[in-house]
Amino acid sequence: MTTALAALLALEAFIQEHLDCGELDSDVENAHVWMTCTCGAVITQMRDPPGP
Ligand SMILES: [Zn+2]
Numbered sequence: 001m002t003t004a005l006a007a008l009l010a011l012e013a014f015i016q017e018h019l020d021c022g023e024l025d026s027d028v029e030n031a032h033v034w035m036t037c038t039c040g041a042v043i044t045q046m047r048d049p050p051g052p
Contacts, residue, residue: 007045011035014043 011026014035018024022038033045 003046007033007047010045011043014041017041 011033014037015024018037018039018041021041024035024037026033026035028034028047031047033047035043035045
C-alpha cells in the first residue's frame with residue numbers, strides 16, 4: 001500500500017468517524033493535509049507526492 005493511499009484511507013476513516021460530530025475542516029499546507037473536527041479531534045497526513 002502506498003503512503004498516499006494509506007493517508008487517503010486514514011482521512012476517509014476520520015471523516016466517517018466524525019460524521020455525526022458536526023463540522024469538519026480541512027486544510028492543505030505544503031506536503032501535509034490537516035483535518036479538524038468540532039469535537040477537537042485532529043488528523044494530519046503527509047501528502048505524497050507533494051503537489052505543485
Ligand atoms: Zn468529531
